[in-house]
Amino acid sequence: MGSVAHKDSAGILSKDGENGVDSSKNLDAGALFVLKSRGSWLHCGYHLTTAIVAPALLSLPFAFTLLGWSGGVVCLIAAGLVTFYSYNLLSIVLEHYAQLGKRHLRFRDMAHDILGPGWGRYFVGPLQLGICYGAVIACTLLGGQSLKFIYLVSTPNGSMKLYQFIVMFGGLTLIMAQMPSFHSLRHINLVSLVLCLAYCACTTAGSVDIGHSKNAPKRDYTITGVGLDRIFGVFNAISIIATTYGNGIIPEIQATIAPPVTGKMFKGLLVCYSVVIFTFFSVAISGYWAFGNQAQGSILSNFMVNGMPLLPKWFLLITYVFTLVQVSAVTLVYLQPTNVVIERKFADPKMGELSIRNTIPRLVFRSLSVIVATTLAAMLPFFGDIMALFGAFGCIPLDFILPMVFYNVTFKPSKRSLTYWGNTAIAIVSTMLAVVGAVASVRQIVLDAKTYKLFANM
Template sequence: MGSLELDSTTTNSRAVHGAGEDDRLPHKHLSRTDQELDAGALFVLKSKGSWLHCGYHLSTSIVAPSLLSLPFAFTFLGWAAGIICLVVGASVTFYSYNLLSLVLEHQSQLGRRHLRFRDMANDILGRRWGRYFVVPIQFMVCYGTVIAFTLLGGQCMKAIYLLSEPNGTMKLYEFMIIYGILMLLLAQIPSFHSLRHINLMSLFLCLAYSACATAGSIFIGNSSQGPKKDYSRKGDAENQIFGIFNAIAIIATTFGNGIIPEIQATIAPPVKGKMFKGLCVCYTVLIVTFFTVAISGYWAFGNESEGLLLSNFLDDGKPLVPKWFFLMTNIFTILQLSAVGVVYLQPTNEMLERTFADPNSKEFSTRNVIPRIVSRSLSVVISTTVAAMLPFFGDINAVVGAFGYMPLDFILPIVFFNLTFKPSKRSLIFWLNVTIAVVFSALGLIAAVAAVRQIVLDAKTYRLFANV
């Protein structure tokens, strides 16, 4: 097939209405023939959704069960600093995600719509930044999240099992395998857009388990069975300082997304203004869930808050809330975990599809279906195996937050915006952006050191396939 040249009328039309599905790759020099060869974009990142669908995807990717670790982060920060960090995290991420969306909209109006984070980096920073910085970090974020949530899903399943079999002999890694089988099936859903109905259910599920976690915390906090409330910070001065930065990394992970361009890629053109509406839906859900769970959980359990709040609902294996209530909360959590895991598999699926699929064959032809099933299944098997080998949710959360979510969600959107729109150095937005980038770069570096230090300290308790 030869290159198809675009006349000026077509180009101007794209600039007004946004790029269509043929404008799959960011570089304006690529012909349609080159774009059609990108099977990952053609099959996984289909641009067919509405702003409401975008809101579902955003809510699933951000308002995830990792929010159940917020009371634990408060144990390092205390009341005032904990609430301040929540407010700052919500404000800065909402702002940075909107900046990223504006850059994507601007590029789309110029006729080179970006569908992936690496496309943005390639076009704005250069291919080396995209290949050696953004791609490894995003892969670590997305695949690390899948691993962490596989572990969390296994822990929730084990908690349900121990309710009915207090002396049961099944190990944690066995429950992770069961959860991995569920993920194996869901991973075969062909495209990001195909997840819209699942992610609508996910939105209601996150509201449901957050309400249950809040109600359970209040119930236990008001009962005589709850622990004595102590809000003092544990450890010596050194541990307290490093604990603060560890908590910041956990909060960054909780607010993190890392796949904003891929989510915006699911929106049908024209894209202008749709991402903002989707973010408003997401952050309405986020404010309701994050603040209620964090405040009620820390109020009820103080510095005894566990890395997973639901663990505080048990005392020596016996639930401190009604058994049916504990069971229901865990089921809601497991179901949403599976939806979140599938969302974060999409960048991996896109890369696998781009590598192994044939864009000149139909999406559901034998030539494409067999490699898709094999590659995606292998991806899930590897993530499940790693989760079973290293079942330490808190440490994984902190490492992913420090090394992944900090640069992708707090720093790069600011850099992309300033390089794209070049605001005046005398303007407020320029200095606000520079301040955010510098502050969170410093926090990210310190949080990374704190996360690695915590892993070193915990190494003596690490054991492959530990039954924690």
């Protein structure tokens, strides 16, 4: 007997049958064209790894300077365990609804169905879109900085400015952003996985080599800052680590998996966190060991002193190239929520994906979104401070709080159970960290305001 598909008030496809999202005519263009459900658990692992294991992890040694050895290692382990648990909970909730015949393809759809329409439309949807687009701006800035590093290593007295390299990177993104669906990035994200392993191995080897060389800096592991500065520094470091583990697009990644989805996301998480363990801990520990509390915002900056490289130029160039190419893949991943909105607003699901009717709006509006992100990255080269604020306001709610709430509301575990109180405790502590982290981030922005300058050559 045939199954019946229909769409509910949230625009979520419902179907009488397991995990089915087969009646594509009932999906809006954003879900139909961008979030195609054709991938395997291995593809899911590639997407997850690119979304989490990004060049932002190169700031982990700097976070250790604010926490010290014990605090840094404890926070790194705790954040890893909590995010793995959180993402798995989110996946379980998604699988539960898929088995009921109502598969959620977007974070906002989950919030709409579990917490109510207002949560999806006015809180989760805008928050996720803002965080992901902010990540695109930050990645564009990082890509430009990587290009500039490559330029300075090969041409130490070069006169080109940072904003010129940002525009170059934006041009590359402009071309790659036209790839039609999230699923179409699977091979790029496999290359991204290999590259993140490569540049983290290079970074670790470089730190160890410098630490053992005659040019090794004098190492001091005392925590920087005193009094209030030290307290706020601790919360800044926690925000950095939380943001590094942050994702914010778990439902969209799970949406790329072909039905049935049961158990596949967990396998993808195992692939991702195998890479996380190697990369995060090797970079954080080796970088902090080599440079102590002199570790900079990106540990790669410590590889050059007064414009002079501490390692062979070819080694630095390879490391920067690996980082540059990988950050381009990360940029594409975090463009997907924006692409979903663009397709939903301007594409016609009744026409073919590659029809003239849909191709022209896709080309125009995706290009506009990349141009705006590139312009903002060039104008605001201090965007890292702003992203710390976004991380406190966005990454912590999406990755540490909402999954706990979704699980408790969906499955209603006994209030006497460890699961209920564990989830509740994580949500409460994360809320407190988000508030204090936001205050600390705003304070840091105020302190750094005197260095802010549009189109600065940083």
